[in-house]
Amino acid sequence: MATPYDEYVGTTALHSLQHPLTDAPEEPAFLVTTQVMELYFGLLRTEWLLAMRQLDRDELVDATATLRRSVRHFEALNAAWASLSWMTPDQFNRFRPALGKASGFQSAMYRQVERLLASKDPSLYASVLGLLARRGLPTSDEPQIEAAWVEVYRGHDAGLRDLAEALMEVAVQFSDWRYRHVLAVRRSMGGKTGTAGSSGVRFLEESARRDVFPELWTARTHL
Template sequence: MGHDTVETPSLSFGRGGEPGRGTPYARYARLEELHSLQHPLSKVPAELSFIVTTQVMELLFDLLRHEWTLAQQAMREDDLPTALAALRRGTHAQDVLVESWDLLATLTPQEFNAFRSVFGEASGFQSSAFLHLEFLIGNKNAALLRMYRDTPETLAELTGALHAPGLYDDALALLARRGLAVPHEASDQRYQEDEAVTAAWRRVYTEPEFAGLLPLAEALLDVAERVTRWRQRHLASVKRSMGAKPGSGGSSGLTWLRRAAEQDVFPELWTVRNEL
């Protein structure tokens, strides 16, 4: 958002729906509230950068979920241009997410260890917004819901996402409605590569009759590639700042991140490239 003069609503609200204070820009963006959310627990200068980066990532997770949900709705309505526009906006959010690791790239082990103890067992692995995105791209695991037993609303939301169609499910359903043989149903299990789905995408890439679906294939591949970039940057950042020590949430650290980075999203779109 720039700082040029813009037309603003006649009434702006601050916290709790009450009329806010400050400039129209401050009220619209809820700046007083936003800038009150950073509370380092140590006196280590690098901790503020860690907190801000974490909060920026969480906001971008929400934005990405918004765009992917719009894309899903559009695909269900056979509105491919609207779906593609939402996916395109989402890739820009993904690019910022990937680059946000730069804010932590130079965090030395000494700096990280100096404040690591203050957040105890807190870990980005526990982010419900991130897990929702993982479910949307088909990386589903019901066992992870146990983390949210004490937060019923979050648990209900993620349980719904676990059982609901993901982004790729809606894309495959669209292919089926366009006449391609895609014997696929949404599942609450992690997505597994299917030869029939590969065959359907092969026809999209090779048969003029289905060329109208090619932009969707490429848009989904853009999404998948950026997921891999995110995972690779996450792996590199953790390896640099803390090495192979276990994660704060009890995960296996580098081992888990490396395994995730090697897992293709929307795998048939990658497999079909071997055959073109």
Template sequence: MTPDSHVSRDPEPAAAGGREGPALDGDRAGEYLRYARVDTLLSLQHPRTSEPAEVSFIITTQVMELLFTLIRQRWEAARDALDADEVAGAIAELRRGTQVQDVLVASWELLATLTPAEFTRIRESLGDASGFHSFAYRHLEFLLGEKSAAMVRQFRSTPEVRAGLERALAAPSLYDAALRLLHRRGFAVPPERVERDWTRRYEPHTEVERAWGEVYAGERGELFELAEALLDTAERVTRWRHRHLMAVKRAMGAKPGTGGSSGLEWLRASAERDVFPELWTLRTNA
């Protein structure tokens, strides 16, 4: 008997089908940690209260911020593809984006069981912090045509963030790029929708609705597929906004929001505002 024969040893991991399991030698585990920065990621949760639910609140917020960033990447790629007349590429990016949006909407489930008492114990620690202060989400709103210079001014203490938002504010939105594509393809999109002050919120136009109506009249082709991909994107935005509304209503009722908004009233108005409006109104007026 050797000196260490009494020590319990873990069995070698068995792989399916009789194949060898993963290699456990070397510094492969360390490489995984370094690649995904897992140690850094897991060090970013710093609750300010003794309320156990605060950890879920923080992690959910962080997950949403990561998903905002990924969706922005997809939407910007779609917009750039439209500018380059690469409609198939734009559709592919929008489809990838809707998959991320589905995860984003589902992430509200992580807060579904947050009770009013639990949120009250967390809320004081938030101070004035609010989702309205998410610059990643603001980038998404700007890409949807929901432009607001006032939303940029709140970032005056973070120059790099503000500069990025100012660029996004002054750039055409995803929907603007789609309308400019329709114009180049010969559809009667009015000139004031082809070239305009991109810093202003998009407002619907009857001629734009008519142009999309012509696209839908064919019920086929890449522009029809683009319209449907845009609508899928818009529908998920509304789902996200509605889940946000319901999560707030469930956790804090009609109390004012932490960011100084009217809370439910603000969120309800947002949930009722259609993204890419003419793609919705043409269904009523067709």
């Protein structure tokens, strides 16, 4: 008989979702860790969509609190890489062929997370820039956006500075995610082609060099 805890958490459903394709003892850890990451992607999406609504309503304090909460989720997501940090190429090769064309690049939820961190509207950054514009800071192009962040850090509005730093924490965690992903792939498969035919680690390394919220980074040069 299911307990109230089981019914609320959905433990029966959760523990029925693991279906390893091989007898390799390493595969369950790979599968569970990947599923945990997917859940965190969904949680981050939920938090950032909330933050966007709050920003669009000029609820600065609430939006900043939501972003800072999402940073804690991101830290937990990044910590999940530790569950795969032991995997050698030989261990990965024991079940990798069974993955077929399955690849992390196919994660729809991760793509949604990436889109929310992009500059194009609708996105978290677009909502932030909209708020800055309503506060009298022009954000029509990259130089204006950079200048707006310089003004935020030099100005007297502590709320906007808190928002900027919360965004920076999100950006740092996303960079950490990409870096840890690169390390995990290099450690478990080196420079091999990805499971879905991607360029593997080379593509990840190129992605890791691209910052989110770029003007928030470059503005620091002028402070």
